[in-house]
Amino acid sequence: MTTTERQPLTRERIIQAAVELADEHGLEALSMRKLGAALGVEAMSLYNHVGGKEDILDSMVEYLFHSIGPIDTTAGWQASTRVAAMAAKRAFAAHPWSITLLSTRETLSEGSFAVMDAMVGMLLADGYSTEVAHHAWHAVASHVMGYAFQEINSVFGNLGDPDQGHVEELIAQYAERFPSLAAIGPHLMCCSYDEEFEFGLDLILTGIAALEPPS
Amino acid sequence: MTTTERQPLTRERIIQAAVELADEHGLEALSMRKLGAALGVEAMSLYNHVGGKEDILDSMVEYLFHSIGPIDTTAGWQASTRVAAMAAKRAFAAHPWSITLLSTRETLSEGSFAVMDAMVGMLLADGYSTEVAHHAWHAVASHVMGYAFQEINSVFGNLGDPDQGHVEELIAQYAERFPSLAAIGPHLMCCSYDEEFEFGLDLILTGIAALEPPS
DNA sequence: GCCGTAAGCGTACGCTGTAAGTGTACGACG
């Protein structure tokens, strides 16, 4: 009682709580009032530490890129890009709100620039032209974003789900109208998202490597 | 005056107006009241024709897939997929709200199933295994979604923008911290989104073709 | 003891989606 029993509100605690709230109940459930309640505080108290909801959302994006972790560029372009792309995909896929949030931000993210710079830097360091490096960045980034999107929004259940019966039922229901979809049904249900991601990633990486063999 | 002067509200007119409103002022500006106002009607009148806002958003997704147009599957797998993927990318990129909207829908879209079925069907018809067809679908879909995402959310301005000075300024500002990004700056500013998309797409398509040469 | 400052709280305003109830115009029928 002599010292402050409750730890004071800080920007970091607010962002952390926002991430947890969005993880648990979805981005649409993230409101200033609920966020305050989760921290044992009224909504307006948050404004002493953050600029507003947009500021919180921007910070969540920064948190996201930070959660990718440092990018190791020492293993050579192809191997390093593989690891970094995997890490980025995992970071996005770990938070169902990531893609939706990213798609609504128009502020530029420092974190995204850092990742972009590291990936492009590896290519340039290995002797690729700025043109190819630019192409490669877009191709890899597309694959990461697009695959994370598919993994998060898959209607065929996520890996942890034991709800596979529901998926079979779904496919059976559409089998007549979409026969080809039904044909690949088994793969849709039990695919490993990491292996699936790597398949496409390797198509891109080996394709780029074939363009201009590094010295 | 004898006949109804104003044409009656219909579901189609509502969806069309919703798309236009979102195109013009962004998805966040799409509210039932504003949508009603755009149609010369009170918000609640819309509920006579649609189930609610979620229903409208779902229908906008269907509209989106419909706008891709019919998929020609007669040109052989690789060429047909190229054309279809380009059409899909263009359809998404034409509406800045497309990715955000898609990422928030958890209902499954008939339109997306139709596209998926057509693309997978082409591969199977050309003799590819269900496994490779499944991989290929994910790789192509990722590229389409991911690239549309990047094109829409690019902070480096869109092709039409004559606001290139702002971009140069932006890159110069970050040049010291992100030197590799600055190095590819010229490409970031003046790249053709269609050609850029095709570059990555061809990496994927030729990579797949190399796996199992069709008969 | 006193006061400046920081920070949490309460209230209020204009938005949002939509449930429920209130007309009202029009075609069908006696």
Added chain:
DNA sequence: CGTCGTACACTTACAGCGTACGCTTACGGC
């Protein structure tokens, strides 16, 4: 011609949203 059924637009109301503004409380330095 009168009457009624139906379809559909309107009005009102409510809970929840982000947040501007003002009040109150707690604490460190003197």
